[in-house]
Amino acid sequence: MNDILNPDFIRELTENIITWLSINGINILIALLVFVVGRWISRRIVNLMRRGMLRAGVDETLTSFLCNITFYAMLAAVIIAALGQLGLNITSFLAVLGAAGLAVGLALKDSLSNFAAGVMIILLRFFKKGDYVTVAGTSGTVQSIKIFNTFLTTPDNQLVIVPNASILGGTIVNVTANDTRRIDMVVGIGYGDHIPKAKSILEELVASQEGVLADPAPTIAVSELADSSVNFVVRPWCKTSDYWKVRFALTEKIKMAFDEQGVNIPFPQMDVHLFKEEM
CATH class of the missing domain: 3.30.70.100 (Alpha-Beta Plaits)
Structure with a gap:
């Protein structure tokens, strides 16, 4: 503790920080600029995409899902570009990220099955918001379809959250699908x-x-x-x-x-x- 509070140690640390910033300061500013501008451009592109899809009559749930996926994919590319500007080894970073993703995937196997089922439900459009359905033994009006769960409201106004994997693995009855x-x-x-x-x-x-x-x-x-x-x-x-x-x-x-x-x-x-x- 005394070594940390030593004036010589503090002065040396300060000098090292100033030296590092003088060498890498421009790269840091450029990386921040890449991140801020890239994030802004990503949001603008996604907003234009959302308006275009809604104007074309694409389902609201499908529009929201595709826009979210697009935004986070673009944001990941922006972060990688910003890290590259800092001089980090992107190849090693991606390798570490892939290994971490594999470990997380094995730990969250059930969640990933719900995620995959949610993607299938949204893309194949078995039902949409406002439909009255019977899924996984539960009947109700669809309030929202999320990546992992589907939210139903029963006729007596109870909220039921159903895992998407349970829905896709069973029989789906869409009562209001036909006129x-x-x-x-x-x-x-x-x-x-x-x-x-x-x-x-x-x-x-x-x-x-x-x-x-x-x-x-x-x-x-x-x-x-x-x-x-x-x-x-x-x-x-x-x-x-x-x-x-x-x-x-x-x-x-x-x-x-x-x-x-x-x-x-x-x-x-x-x-x-x-x-x-x-x-």
């Missing part, structure tokens, strides 16, 4: 009820329901003679955005119409026959 969607309903009536009457009621309700599409035409047919009921399939088509509104409205109207028209919707039941055995 139209079919509503699949099963309506049961009693065995003692009149089938043509029930069918006529269902056809009138479906035809008059706001949001039901005329093309493709709805399907209403007897599908099953079940244990306790005669089951109809009711399959109208609607816009994807109207799915739940139409489904809820039809369910309510079918129950009310059947009640008014005297058509039974039976409860599950079982007939038990008792036989008295003579002793």
